[in-house]
Amino acid sequence: MEVLVMALEALHEEAKPLGLEVSWLKTKVQVFGGFLDETVQYGLKIVMVCDAESHYMLNAIPYWGREPYNSKRTSHWGKHLVLKLTSNCGWSGRTVTADNWFSSLPLALELKKAGMEYVGTIRSKPYIQRSSLHMKIEIGESVAVFNHEHNVNLQCTRPNKTKRVHILSTMHHIPTVVEKKRTNIQVF
Known part of the structure; x- marks a missing residue:
């Protein structure tokens, strides 16, 4: 695995990435034997950072x-994986995008300290204020909530009657993130 990563890094030096994406790749390899837990027996998952x-x-x-038995982490497992994947490279000025399994407000702030920006969907609890969770939003409309303390923007969109999508961003600091539909802005 390390040889593969080194070879791909050598190929990538010419490409100059604009952003990073953390995603899952589920292999179709069947793993047999009792030495691995049941979740691995249907294939291995590989967490990757891609250009x-x-x-x-x-x-x-x-x-x-x-997580491994010898792991002594105190943070969210998704945050731990993203920080581990992005730690050994000098990617200052890049943007990390990820889904809500990896996302957390502490991760976004940690990446911001390292000089990277973050954009990604985020779960509603525990990082979003209750007032933002319970506000009425029409279908197809959005609400942008800006947090001055941490300098992050949260956009709540309602695509249908039963679902809300929350997007956390450390790079959008103006209320023009949403286009074509009306956006209400709240500042806290």
Whole structure:
């Protein structure tokens, strides 16, 4: 795995990435034997950081279905994986995009300290204020909530009657993130 990552990094030096994407790749390899837990027996998952333009894999970690026994982490597992994947590269000025399994407000702030920006969907609890969760939003409309303390923007969109999508961003600091539909702005 390390040789593959080194070879892809060598290929990637010419590509100049604009952003990073953290995503899952589920292999179709069947794993047999009792030494692995049941979640691995249907294939291995590999957490990767990929260039957004060229789709080259820059770094990868196999995910075994749970954290290692010797792990002494105190943070969210998704945050731990993203920080580990982006730690050994000098990617200052790049943008990390990820889904809500990896996302958290502490992760976005940690990446901001390292000189990277973050955009991604985020789960509603525990990072979003209750007032933002319960406000009425018409279908197809959005509400942008800006947090001055952490300098982050949260956009809440309602695509249908039963669903809300929350997007956390450390790079959008003006209320023009949403286009074509009306956006209400709240500042806290």
